[in-house]
Amino acid sequence: MDKKEFRxxxxxxxxxxxxTVGAETWLDAEFSDTTTGKSTINDWYAKxxxxxxxxxxxxxxGHPKEVVTEENI
Numbered sequence: 001m002d003k004k005e006f007r008x009x010x011x012x013x014x015x016x017x018x019x020t021v022g023a024e025t026w027l028d029a030e031f032s033d034t035t036t037g038k039s040t041i042n043d044w045y046a047k048x049x050x051x052x053x054x055x056x057x058x059x060x061x062g063h064p065k066e067v068v069t070e071e072n073i
Contacts, residue, residue: 001034007055010036010044020045 013023
């Protein structure tokens with residue numbers, strides 16, 4: 001399961017009124033093969049509490065992974 005899908009599940013737990021411990025317990029029980037850390041759940045809960053309801057990751061500064069230029073083509 002990728003990061004985006006876990007973010008959606010964390011948001012689901014948040015909207016259902018689960019606390020971070022409840023969300024972690026549920027995620028561990030349902031998706032024991034791939035889990036996220038406590039800090040990840042806490043970070044996303046903090047964003048949701050600030051009404052930042054998007055599950056997209058924030059843009060990061062720095063170099064892009066791939067650059068398309070005339071020289072690369």
